[in-house]
Amino acid sequence: MKTIQSTKNELIKEIKKLHKKKERERTQRFLIEGFHLIEEAWKNECEITQVFFTNRGLNEWGEFFKHFPEEQKTLVSDEVMHTLSELPTPQGICAVVKMKEQKMTEWSGGWLLLDNVQDPGNVGTMIRSADAFGLSGVILGKGTADIYSGKVLRAMQGSNFHLPIVQMELQESIDLLKKHKVTVYGTELNERAISLSEVQKTKNYAIILGNEGTGVSSEILEKTDANIFIEMKGNAESLNVAIAASILMYSFSV
Amino acid sequence: MKTIQSTKNELIKEIKKLHKKKERERTQRFLIEGFHLIEEAWKNECEITQVFFTNRGLNEWGEFFKHFPEEQKTLVSDEVMHTLSELPTPQGICAVVKMKEQKMTEWSGGWLLLDNVQDPGNVGTMIRSADAFGLSGVILGKGTADIYSGKVLRAMQGSNFHLPIVQMELQESIDLLKKHKVTVYGTELNERAISLSEVQKTKNYAIILGNEGTGVSSEILEKTDANIFIEMKGNAESLNVAIAASILMYSFSV
Numbered sequence: 001m002k003t004i005q006s007t008k009n010e011l012i013k014e015i016k017k018l019h020k021k022k023e024r025e026r027t028q029r030f031l032i033e034g035f036h037l038i039e040e041a042w043k044n045e046c047e048i049t050q051v052f053f054t055n056r057g058l059n060e061w062g063e064f065f066k067h068f069p070e071e072q073k074t075l076v077s078d079e080v081m082h083t084l085s086e087l088p089t090p091q092g093i094c095a096v097v098k099m100k101e102q103k104m105t106e107w108s109g110g111w112l113l114l115d116n117v118q119d120p121g122n123v124g125t126m127i128r129s130a131d132a133f134g135l136s137g138v139i140l141g142k143g144t145a146d147i148y149s150g151k152v153l154r155a156m157q158g159s160n161f162h163l164p165i166v167q168m169e170l171q172e173s174i175d176l177l178k179k180h181k182v183t184v185y186g187t188e189l190n191e192r193a194i195s196l197s198e199v200q201k202t203k204n205y206a207i208i209l210g211n212e213g214t215g216v217s218s219e220i221l222e223k224t225d226a227n228i229f230i231e232m233k234g235n236a237e238s239l240n241v242a243i244a245a246s247i248l249m250y251s252f253s254v
Numbered sequence: 255m256k257t258i259q260s261t262k263n264e265l266i267k268e269i270k271k272l273h274k275k276k277e278r279e280r281t282q283r284f285l286i287e288g289f290h291l292i293e294e295a296w297k298n299e300c301e302i303t304q305v306f307f308t309n310r311g312l313n314e315w316g317e318f319f320k321h322f323p324e325e326q327k328t329l330v331s332d333e334v335m336h337t338l339s340e341l342p343t344p345q346g347i348c349a350v351v352k353m354k355e356q357k358m359t360e361w362s363g364g365w366l367l368l369d370n371v372q373d374p375g376n377v378g379t380m381i382r383s384a385d386a387f388g389l390s391g392v393i394l395g396k397g398t399a400d401i402y403s404g405k406v407l408r409a410m411q412g413s414n415f416h417l418p419i420v421q422m423e424l425q426e427s428i429d430l431l432k433k434h435k436v437t438v439y440g441t442e443l444n445e446r447a448i449s450l451s452e453v454q455k456t457k458n459y460a461i462i463l464g465n466e467g468t469g470v471s472s473e474i475l476e477k478t479d480a481n482i483f484i485e486m487k488g489n490a491e492s493l494n495v496a497i498a499a500s501i502l503m504y505s506f507s508v
Contacts, residue, residue, distance in 0.1 A: 121375060125494045125497060128490050128493070129490075129493060129494070129497055131490040132486040132487075132488050132490035132492075132493050133486060133488055134486075134487030134488035135488070155494075157491070159489070162488065162489040162490070163489075231507070231508055232386040233386075233507055234388035234416065234417070235385055235388075235417075236386035236413050237411070238411075239382070239386050240383070240409075240496075240500075242497065243496065243500040246493070247500060247501055250484065253485070254450075254451045
């Protein structure tokens, strides 16, 4: 196993560039931190191209990687790990993972569609909930936070390895979903929409959530089979978008 | 109206200290940013002791504060606003608000109890949802993030001005709630607990959510009337705590 002590090392500078979306897209690789996410990637047959350990990380998790090719493992100083990590206290292990092509192979079940949802924590939490409630996949429309950014990866807690997450024009995906007899629901914050408790839940459904400030765009709301709102009895003007998405997905799952 | 140009000004240095919990507790004051939160504080009869504007902020919102005492308004430079703000792009207005004593005056309805929930975003989002679903109040046990920190205030979106949020030993609050015929539910991530869809929802209820990593502590789970889990069909090991709390509160509210 090689050892790197300096943050100026060429390989380290290369890997650090994966903090940027452009470089992730160019190389089709992303960086994950912490043993839990790496284990999830491994369990779900993702290709791990590099693993970096600190001394502490190697002691704790080295055994797990014993059959992993030596040339793909690197022991680094704490300082180097701080450069690679986006966390204030890095766990002592991180890895480079190859992106998998994400395809929709079947259309039944539940789908979550995101229209310009910008907060990485919201996007990640919604995907984690979609996984928890057994949805078939997630479709990301334009403007939605990049799922390979550190913040989204941390909020997903590995759920990205469990279900397909596809980038697609939402208008196009709605047409496809409808063609495959999936009922498509938008979400609206007004009482023109149907209340969640009154909606006849279908087995094949898609739910569209929108931007934190402006909601689902009107062109998309016009294309849906129906639009839903969640009944609120209190004084808050709205729900956090990840909360709204998760209440909807839970309600369709039970 | 006075003008402050320098970040070294004594008043500015004093106000900036409100970013720290210790100073907030000592002075019983906290700092809010953005017109929306200040308007919510004002509508809900909170005492606003100071307002700081940039030129832009004064142009946009000065009219709203025209009857506000001149000596409590300050025009500041953009640089000073950056010092006071915790945001990368400050809105141009912030204010100091006096804490109100938070008391429980009645016991009916729904209660959310937080046991050592540490992430500020989670705590704030849960309080926003508690407000949205018309709960009577929120009780914060030991270890829970301070609701007067900037991150919690931003996630609450003003909901802290709508319902009482009380700091109290959870053991004590559970005894009090039970005495007032409120059914107390813990949350557990195992099937010893009752599934949410099978729970008989009561009008007077309390739901306890716990730490992001370890859940509700066992001493507290032993004191509840029943413990609930949320059915999950997919592969995620757990839900985000704010998501779980909100699904529970929604289910009890409809």
